[in-house]
Amino acid sequence: MIRFLPAGVNSNVQRRRGESFMRQSFSIGIGGAAGQGVASPGDIFAKIFTRRGLHLNAYNAYQSIIRGGHTFLTIRVSVDPVGAIHGQLDLLIPLNQDTVDRHLRLLRSGGVCLYNADTIHPGAPPDGVALCPLPASKLADISRNKIAQNTLAIGAALSLMGIEFDALESILEAQFRSKGSAVIQENVTLARAGYEYAAQNFTPFPHALPATAKRYAALSGNTAMAMGAAAAGVKFYCAYPMSPATGVLHWMAQHGRKAGIMVRQVEDEIGVINMAIGAAHAGARSMCATSGGGFALMSEGLGLSAQAEIPVVVIDCQRAGPSTGVPTKTEQGDLWQMLGAAFGDYPRVIAAPLDIADCFTLMAEIFNVTDRFQCPGIVLCDLLLSEGRLSVEPSVLDFAPHVDRGALITSNGKGDIEPYQRYKITPSGVSPRVIPGVAGHTHVVSSDEHDEDGVLISDAYTNHAKRRAMMEKRMRKVDGIAAAVAPPQLLGPQDAEVTLIGWGSTYGVIQEACEILGEQGIRANHLPIRWLVPLHGDTILDLLRKMRHTIIVENNFSGQFARYLRSETSFVANGYIRKYDGEPFFAEQIVTAVKDQLAGRAKLSVPAHEVMV
Amino acid sequence: MATEVVTPNTITMADLKGRVEPDWCPGCGDYGVLAAVQKALVELQIQPHDVCTISGIGCSSNFPGFIETYGMHTLHGRALPVATGVKLANHALTVLVTGGDGDGFGIGCGHFVHSMRRNADLTYIVMDNQIYGLTTGQTSPTSRMAMKTKSTPYGNVENPVNPVALALAAGATFVARGFSADQKHLTELIKQGIAHKGFSFIDVFSPCVTFNHDNTVQWFRPRVKRLEDDFTYDASNLEAALAKSQIWGEEIPIGKFFERTDQASLQEMEPVLEQGPLVHQSYRIPSETARAFIEELM
Numbered sequence: 001m002i003r004f005l006p007a008g009v010n011s012n013v014q015r016r017r018g019e020s021f022m023r024q025s026f027s028i029g030i031g032g033a034a035g036q037g038v039a040s041p042g043d044i045f046a047k048i049f050t051r052r053g054l055h056l057n058a059y060n061a062y063q064s065i066i067r068g069g070h071t072f073l074t075i076r077v078s079v080d081p082v083g084a085i086h087g088q089l090d091l092l093i094p095l096n097q098d099t100v101d102r103h104l105r106l107l108r109s110g111g112v113c114l115y116n117a118d119t120i121h122p123g124a125p126p127d128g129v130a131l132c133p134l135p136a137s138k139l140a141d142i143s144r145n146k147i148a149q150n151t152l153a154i155g156a157a158l159s160l161m162g163i164e165f166d167a168l169e170s171i172l173e174a175q176f177r178s179k180g181s182a183v184i185q186e187n188v189t190l191a192r193a194g195y196e197y198a199a200q201n202f203t204p205f206p207h208a209l210p211a212t213a214k215r216y217a218a219l220s221g222n223t224a225m226a227m228g229a230a231a232a233g234v235k236f237y238c239a240y241p242m243s244p245a246t247g248v249l250h251w252m253a254q255h256g257r258k259a260g261i262m263v264r265q266v267e268d269e270i271g272v273i274n275m276a277i278g279a280a281h282a283g284a285r286s287m288c289a290t291s292g293g294g295f296a297l298m299s300e301g302l303g304l305s306a307q308a309e310i311p312v313v314v315i316d317c318q319r320a321g322p323s324t325g326v327p328t329k330t331e332q333g334d335l336w337q338m339l340g341a342a343f344g345d346y347p348r349v350i351a352a353p354l355d356i357a358d359c360f361t362l363m364a365e366i367f368n369v370t371d372r373f374q375c376p377g378i379v380l381c382d383l384l385l386s387e388g389r390l391s392v393e394p395s396v397l398d399f400a401p402h403v404d405r406g407a408l409i410t411s412n413g414k415g416d417i418e419p420y421q422r423y424k425i426t427p428s429g430v431s432p433r434v435i436p437g438v439a440g441h442t443h444v445v446s447s448d449e450h451d452e453d454g455v456l457i458s459d460a461y462t463n464h465a466k467r468r469a470m471m472e473k474r475m476r477k478v479d480g481i482a483a484a485v486a487p488p489q490l491l492g493p494q495d496a497e498v499t500l501i502g503w504g505s506t507y508g509v510i511q512e513a514c515e516i517l518g519e520q521g522i523r524a525n526h527l528p529i530r531w532l533v534p535l536h537g538d539t540i541l542d543l544l545r546k547m548r549h550t551i552i553v554e555n556n557f558s559g560q561f562a563r564y565l566r567s568e569t570s571f572v573a574n575g576y577i578r579k580y581d582g583e584p585f586f587a588e589q590i591v592t593a594v595k596d597q598l599a600g601r602a603k604l605s606v607p608a609h610e611v612m613v
Numbered sequence: 614m615a616t617e618v619v620t621p622n623t624i625t626m627a628d629l630k631g632r633v634e635p636d637w638c639p640g641c642g643d644y645g646v647l648a649a650v651q652k653a654l655v656e657l658q659i660q661p662h663d664v665c666t667i668s669g670i671g672c673s674s675n676f677p678g679f680i681e682t683y684g685m686h687t688l689h690g691r692a693l694p695v696a697t698g699v700k701l702a703n704h705a706l707t708v709l710v711t712g713g714d715g716d717g718f719g720i721g722c723g724h725f726v727h728s729m730r731r732n733a734d735l736t737y738i739v740m741d742n743q744i745y746g747l748t749t750g751q752t753s754p755t756s757r758m759a760m761k762t763k764s765t766p767y768g769n770v771e772n773p774v775n776p777v778a779l780a781l782a783a784g785a786t787f788v789a790r791g792f793s794a795d796q797k798h799l800t801e802l803i804k805q806g807i808a809h810k811g812f813s814f815i816d817v818f819s820p821c822v823t824f825n826h827d828n829t830v831q832w833f834r835p836r837v838k839r840l841e842d843d844f845t846y847d848a849s850n851l852e853a854a855l856a857k858s859q860i861w862g863e864e865i866p867i868g869k870f871f872e873r874t875d876q877a878s879l880q881e882m883e884p885v886l887e888q889g890p891l892v893h894q895s896y897r898i899p900s901e902t903a904r905a906f907i908e909e910l911m
Contacts (some may be wrong), residue, residue: 050911217910227906233896236702255906259898262701262885267727271694274687278667278698281685282706283892286698304688394911399903403896435892436683436699437706438664444677444684447670455633456678456686 008591012568027210028157029103031072032095034065037147040175041093041154042073042389046218047171048163049077050391053212057082057390057508064243064327070098075389079210081115082391083508084354085401085601087586087610089162090205093153094120102611105128111207114156114198116149118142123476132156132202137439139193151187155194162208165195186347221359221385222247222289223391225315227289228363230259231399236279236286238264238272240294243327244383245317248289254599269294273301273314280305280312281445283410283435287316292334293324295341302376303342308445309423309433309474311370311377311406313363318382329582331385332504332555335532335564338378347373347477349428349485350505350533352380356390358530364401369484372406373477374433380532382555384505384584407432412440421452429476478534487536490543492525494517498594499547501573503529503561506553513590524594529561537569544571551575553590576604583609624658626651631679642819642830643673643740645793647887650709650738651680652796659707666709667696672747673740673819675746676711690721694727696735697879697896703890704734704880707807714741718754720773721859729785729812731870733879737808740793740819741776750824760827777870778858781851787813788871792837793820794830795867802869811878818867833865840868848872 018553028045032038040057049056059076074085087106087533094100100122104113109128125131134156140148153171158168168191170602176184198204219227224246224467229237237256239249249265256263262279266272272288280286290298295316305312318334320326338350349369353359362379370377409432420441424431431452434441444450448458449467457463490499492514502510508527517524527543529535544550550573552562557580565571575597579585593605622628629651637643647666654664668674670689677684683706687695691712700708708714717725717739728735744762745751750766755773755776759768780788787809791799799817818837820830840846840857847853854871880886898906 047911213911215909219910223910230898230906232905233892234893235896236698238698257884258902259906260885260888260891260894260896261889262883264697264701266694267723270691271724271727274691274694275698277687278685278695278700279702279891280698281695282665282699282702284702285896286702300688301691304691308685308687394907397808397903397907399898399900399906433704436665437662437703437892439660442662442681442683444686446686447688448686453632454674454684548797 025076027074027076027089028091029074029089031099031103034071034441035067035070036095037150038071038073044154044171045075046389048167050216050218053214055391057085059085062328070426071083081211083512083587084587112160114153139197140190141271147344148190151190156192157196159195159198159576160202160204162204163227214381217394218389220247220387220389221356221381223251224356224359225363226251228360231401232364232367233285233403234287235284236259236262238266238275238288240266240269240272242291242294244319244386245289245291269297273298276302276312277305277310281310287313291317291319292321299341304447305376306346307447311374313366313370313377315379315381323339326582330584332382335560338380345373347474347481349481349532350378350380350530352529354507354528356385357396359385360397362416368404372404373481380504382505409434410440412438418548422454423450423452425452425473428480429473482534485531485534487539488527488529490525490527496523496525498524498549498598500551500553501527502553509587510553512587516587516591517594535568541571549574553577555579578606581609624655627653629681631681633678635679638823638877639663640822642793646740646817646819647679649799649803652800657804657807663706665699666711667692669712669721671713671716673713674716678816690716693724698735700733700735703892704809704886705890708735710735710737712739714739714755715745715753718776726783729780729783731879732786732811732876734811735811738815738817741816742819742821742825744821744825746821746824779869780814781855781858785814786811786876788875789815789869790816791817792866792867793817794831825860830879836865838864
């Protein structure tokens with residue numbers, strides 16, 4: 001984990017321009033209106049950095065608009081893994097006036113603003129910040145190529161960062177390959193013009209961006225979940241487009257045929273969950289993804305998965321709700337919807353990936369648990385991870401993970417079996433399931449309550465003893481599920497002054513906050529929750545009872561996890577840090593809030609996001 | 614898969630008899646539909662374990678329990694997407710979808726329309742009784758105008774949907790209408806529907822003896838007229854089919870309205886299924902393919 005020192009806090013490393021940030025982390029901000037091409041410089045930089053052996057974390061703040069508005073991409077790089085972006089920049093590339101007006105003040109001392117001098121007028125920069133105007137119309141035919149200013153800026157930025165031009169050339173070739181050699185050549189020429197102009201006219205950062213012998217993959221959480229599912233053997237994926245989950249569909253649609261995965265776009269989320277259940281019943285590992293609104297439509301289907309005991313994995317990429325809410329902003333506001341989805345009691349599993357690498361790793365684990373226990377599995381992701389970018393060690397992307405399909409009959413073997421009972425009462429609550437097509441095993445699976453052999457007991461044959469036995473059979477799986485999943489572990493010193501508790505995507509930012517607190521003399525530790533169901537409440541209670549000051553950190557208004565933890569364990573934390581403005585936490589916000597709470601100034605802290613994005 | 618031991622045997626009606634007796638009211642039209650489906654499977658000699666019968670919720674949706682095949686009794690209105698999933702995951706199965714008019718044309722109407730344009734190889738048999746039976750007699754999407762039901766005590770003021778016309782407009786590649794009391798004719802339609810490569814829709818008049826006293830067997834019998842008896846009728850002509858679908862009153866056409874065979878079914882359009890049923894394919898992605906996926910990100 002990288003260490004971050006806010007500008008001005010440690011004067012001996014901030015003394016001269018650029019001296020400190022290369023040692024620790026370096027942040028680039030690129031902003032403009034939607035349609036101005038913010039994403040593609042981001043992708044280009046990400047490739048350059050990860051090929052250079054640098055870690056990165058990127059987050060795009062955007063709006064539900066195809067043209068116009070304001071989009072701001074932050075990429076933070078370091079030699080060490082980067083758990084989160086933060087609130088300060090070293091290099092700002094505004095593509096319009098609006099961006100420079102909003103973000104210039106985020107540049108810390110030693111930082112640079114690189115901009116098109118024809119169209120952008122930055123005004124007075126903060127102390128120690130250099131303005132680097134590019135005379136775009138002199139360097140390129142701007143009227144013909146609308147994104148020429150972006151390509152010029154990429155070239156110039158590389159020069160400032162001390163990166164050799166070759167690194168960019170091969171990426172541009174790949175980027176524009178489909179558009180032909182003329183377009184490639186035009187962009188390479190533009191980038192080179194920017195690169196050379198910067199070399200001749202601007203002062204570069206005093207230390208070139210470091211390089212290591214490593215090489216990382218840069219990917220979004222959506223791509224990671226899609227790939228993780230593919231690695232776990234998913235054979236059927238279907239979805240209805242919904243931000244911020246659509247990236248999973250895009251990866252699947254693009255790669256499904258190569259990966260041997262059936263991919264379908266369905267008419268609505270009700271159709272989605274039911275189609276996934278159908279494919280799962282036929283024996284294929286099946287998955288779908290959506291956001292809160294689509295998930296609401298899926299909830300009856302989730303109950304079918306539980307009642308018919310057909311395993312299916314649903315990804316919920318949370319965005320700010322309720323209702324359509326803020327479609328392009330992040331939140332951890334769907335926890336109670338997941339806990340309460342569908343009526344009746346039934347076993348389910350819910351897991352929240354801790355970071356983008358975990359988005360990949362978690363998939364095989366949750367598929368194995370849902371297959372073994374024949375129940376629905378929910379991956380509770382959020383926009384921060386779904387659409388963020390992280391550098392990941394390629395070995396983490398393991399395409400041969402352990403696969404456990406559970407008790408699944410795919411052949412009638414010798415044919416001398418006793419009469420097959422789909423819902424046979426067993427001590428574990430798990431009854432072997434069979435894929436349709438196997439001789440000698442015909443049966444009906446049902447959303448209605450049923451007998452051991454699948455015959456309905458809900459209508460003409462209602463039988464309270466059988467109903468009770470079937471309910472107890474299904475619910476016995478809960479114990480097996482708890483045993484199949486590792487309980488959470490405390491990270492950091494046992495004897496900490498403060499314990500931060502988070503779940504899912506806050507992992508990276510809380511880890512960084514703990515490190516900053518440690519550097520400032522406050523011993524902090526962290527309990528990250530990955531499995532929400534099963535929760536392992538007793539383990540958590542044992543851990544937290546020994547802690548001196550506990551604070552639950554989450555991205556929602558009401559403290560959904562805090563309320564859940566209290567309902568399961570009676571545990572009440574000492575304080576809470578919450579954010580529900582649509583933007584993710586920055587580590588420094590958590591640090592400030594922790595200090596306030598330890599000093600007794602607050603019990604609930606709601607950090608404000610300083611910049612309008 | 615391990616070696617299957619399957620003794621091919623001649624399928625009889627007894628092999629297809631369900632584990633429980635139907636709980637439909639005596640005289641319900643659905644008995645006739647059940648028998649016709651069983652006869653069609655016997656005549657086609659399809660092994661029961663190669664069939665998956667999938668229903669939604671309602672009186673007629675209890676169907677899978679009354680026939681000895683693989684079965685799924687799903688959610689109200691959701692049989693079609695479930696069935697599409699089953700078929701795409703294992704297209705070696707014969708997938709039958711059974712349900713009622715409320716299930717298919719009310720709560721499930723969105724899936725109905727999209728399933729037809731999607732053209733998955735399913736046979737969808739709707740037992741259309743123009744009433745909600747299991748909830749004890751409310752108006753359904755096919756209830757006639759002015760019909761008095763528990764939810765329309767002063768008479769229905771909404772137009773009924775025309776399932777055949779809707780299916781034709783939605784691009785269904787096989788559209789038929791049967792009558793549960795004309796079992797031989799219905800059996801023939803179901804056989805054709807199963808043989809059809811693509812989505813086949815069979816709307817079946819299956820009168821409710823308890824809650825619909827308007828559209829009874831006695832009401833239908835003098836009205837229904839087989840399209841097959843008209844030697845000039847061309848079921849490959851969509852315009853003719855659309856025209857026939859508008860006829861309702863003293864004469865009501867039944868039979869195959871339309872079939873086209875020039876359109877590939879969904880599973881034929883998907884290269885992923887070229888190697889055989891999805892469920893029997895390897896779930897491991899070849900390492901060189903996996904490496905290429907990772908390399909894209911680097």
